Amino acid sequence: MERQTINKNKRVFSAEPTKLSPSEVFTRKYTSHLVPALKKLNMDKNSPQINQLTVKHEVDMALALSAQEFAWSRFLLEKLSSSNNPTTTISSSSNGTRIPERSCKEDEDGEIEEKLRELQKLLPGGEEMNVEEMLIEIGNYIKCLELQTSALKSIVQDTT
Amino acid sequence: MGGESNNEGEMGLNHGHDPSMPLYAKADPYFSSSDWDPVVNGGGFSSSPYPSVVMDNPGMSCFTHYQSGSGYPDMPASLLPFGDCGGGQFLGSEKNGESVGRLMRAGESHDQVSDDGVSPTRKRRQAEAESQRNKKAVEEFQEDPQRGSDQSQKRQKDGQSKETMNKESSQSEEAPKENYIHMRARRGQATNSHSLAERVRREKISERMRLLQELVPGCNKITGKAVMLDEIINYVQSLQQQVEFLSMKLATVNPEINIDMDRIIAKDLLQSRDRNTPTLGLNPFSGFQGTIPNISTTTNPQYNSLPQTALESELQSLYQMGFVSNPSTMSSFSPNNGRLKPEL
Numbered sequence: 095m096e097r098q099t100i101n102k103n104k105r106v107f108s109a110e111p112t113k114l115s116p117s118e119v120f121t122r123k124y125t126s127h128l129v130p131a132l133k134k135l136n137m138d139k140n141s142p143q144i145n146q147l148t149v150k151h152e153v154d155m156a157l158a159l160s161a162q163e164f165a166w167s168r169f170l171l172e173k174l175s176s177s178n179n180p181t182t183t184i185s186s187s188s189n190g191t192r193i194p195e196r197s198c199k200e201d202e203d204g205e206i207e208e209k210l211r212e213l214q215k216l217l218p219g220g221e222e223m224n225v226e227e228m229l230i231e232i233g234n235y236i237k238c239l240e241l242q243t244s245a246l247k248s249i250v251q252d253t254t
Numbered sequence: 255m256g257g258e259s260n261n262e263g264e265m266g267l268n269h270g271h272d273p274s275m276p277l278y279a280k281a282d283p284y285f286s287s288s289d290w291d292p293v294v295n296g297g298g299f300s301s302s303p304y305p306s307v308v309m310d311n312p313g314m315s316c317f318t319h320y321q322s323g324s325g326y327p328d329m330p331a332s333l334l335p336f337g338d339c340g341g342g343q344f345l346g347s348e349k350n351g352e353s354v355g356r357l358m359r360a361g362e363s364h365d366q367v368s369d370d371g372v373s374p375t376r377k378r379r380q381a382e383a384e385s386q387r388n389k390k391a392v393e394e395f396q397e398d399p400q401r402g403s404d405q406s407q408k409r410q411k412d413g414q415s416k417e418t419m420n421k422e423s424s425q426s427e428e429a430p431k432e433n434y435i436h437m438r439a440r441r442g443q444a445t446n447s448h449s450l451a452e453r454v455r456r457e458k459i460s461e462r463m464r465l466l467q468e469l470v471p472g473c474n475k476i477t478g479k480a481v482m483l484d485e486i487i488n489y490v491q492s493l494q495q496q497v498e499f500l501s502m503k504l505a506t507v508n509p510e511i512n513i514d515m516d517r518i519i520a521k522d523l524l525q526s527r528d529r530n531t532p533t534l535g536l537n538p539f540s541g542f543q544g545t546i547p548n549i550s551t552t553t554n555p556q557y558n559s560l561p562q563t564a565l566e567s568e569l570q571s572l573y574q575m576g577f578v579s580n581p582s583t584m585s586s587f588s589p590n591n592g593r594l595k596p597e598l
Contacts (some may be wrong), residue, residue: 132504149505153497202480209483216490226455229462232486233469239493246500250507 117241120160124245128156132249157242164234165227169219 131152151174158170213228214220217235220228463482467473470489476482 150498150501153501153504206479206483209480209487213483213487213490216487216494226458226462229459229466232490233462233466236466236469236486236490236493239490239497243493243496243500246497246504250500250503 117237120238120241121245123160124156124242125249127159128152128245129249131156153242153246157238161234161238164231164238165223166218166220166231166235167238169222173218 132149135148135152154170155174158167158174161167162171210225210228213232214223214225217223217228217232220231223231460479463479466486467476467482470486473482473485476485
């Protein structure tokens with residue numbers, strides 16, 4: 095595969111669209127959602143300062159739109175679209191308050207349950223899922239976050 | 255005879271595990287039937303990787319197991335956090351299977367029991383590793399009914415009356431077993447339906463955690479749910495923070511983006527292509543074709559209205575070519591891209 099891309103003389107483009115890896119697909123979807131949206135933001139406001147929250151909103155929205163096969167993206171979309179003021183739903187600062195509910199009971203299991211709950215909070219919509227589902231979704235979420243990060247990095251790098 | 259009850263008891267479990275049958279048959283000389291009944295209700299039949307602890311190798315494998323001197327004898331049930339491996343079996347067998355107890359090196363077994371306090375973490379890790387492997391086998395075993403597993407869990411929880419099956423014969427398990435996960439409580443474990451379902455659930459969770467372990471970098475050496483969960487939480491938080499940070503940065507540089515959007519897309523495609531794709535893939539381009547002209551009802555006019563440098567116009571023409579998603583143009587896109595890079 096690699097050699098094909100390097101050797102550009104070969105016309106390696108196949109007519110089959112299905113040879114992309116899912117991460118590829120996601121990245122492209124993501125950039126295709128985000129970049130025009132940012133552009134639109136830029137153009138529409140025509141103000142030098144783009145609201146950070148708005149950008150974050152668009153970022154999250156692009157994420158949700160690009161990953162619609164996952165449950166958490168649905169929740170994320172709902173959160174984003176319901177609150178039109180772009181509250182950062184994934185604010186990491188809000189995770190500081192964690193009330194240990196089960197500190198008295200079965201210590202080890204209680205700890206684990208606690209952590210699972212914390213994890214649920216991190217995932218959009220995680221609290222509405224049961225634990226097993228949540229663990230699966232967390233895996234997807236992590237993967238998409240990673241891809242999102244790299245896409246954002248490349249976007250930022252391009253503009254600086 | 256004990257053999258019969260054992261065989262019957264195992265019938266439900268032995269759908270996929272025929273090898274266990276003869277083993278139980280062999281086990282007859284070692285265990286009396288009454289001893290086996292609670293055992294028979296028991297837990298996962300992980301055949302291969304789980305050497306001795308498995309129920310289906312009661313006397314024989316216990317014996318052989320001890321002789322092989324592996325670490326498994328050191329796993330009393332109390333140490334097994336989840337997966338509830340058959341360490342209890344050994345304890346049980348010590349109590350009940352006197353003959354077996356004699357066969358086993360009794361002194362050693364006592365030492366094992368006394369070892370509990372000494373190195374619980376080590377044993378726990380062993381146990382966990384084993385329980386994970388056990389789970390694998392158990393899960394393979396559970397393939398068919400797994401879809402109905404949730405149902406079965408509910409059913410097991412609802413069917414409290416089925417507690418009768420616990421101590422007596424496992425025959426009553428057989429009928430409802432078809433849609434159930436074929437879990438068995440291991441010896442020494444609580445065998446009411448709640449615990450069974452609970453155990454199944456825990457094993458599933460551990461399975462998922464293992465998958466997550468592969469996903470999160472640097473977690474290969476971590477054993478233990480709590481630590482693993484901590485790592486995952488930290489990782490997710492750090493990813494989210496990164497996204498926030500990058501979007502902040504994006505906000506600051508956003509005003510200058512107008513020119514670079516096309517380039518970003520091109521670059522991203524190039525990068526990803528160099529990294530991964532065998533083909534440029536018509537898919538994204540068709541996607542782009544769909545999106546970029548349409549996306550925007552708002553952005554489309556903007557594309558045209560952008561202050562155009564020569565590069566931009568070239569880019570745009572290239573994009574238009576590319577987005578026609580004609581294989582011929584696609585192929586010509588490549589050399590253009592190749593040309594594009596140095597220009598960029």
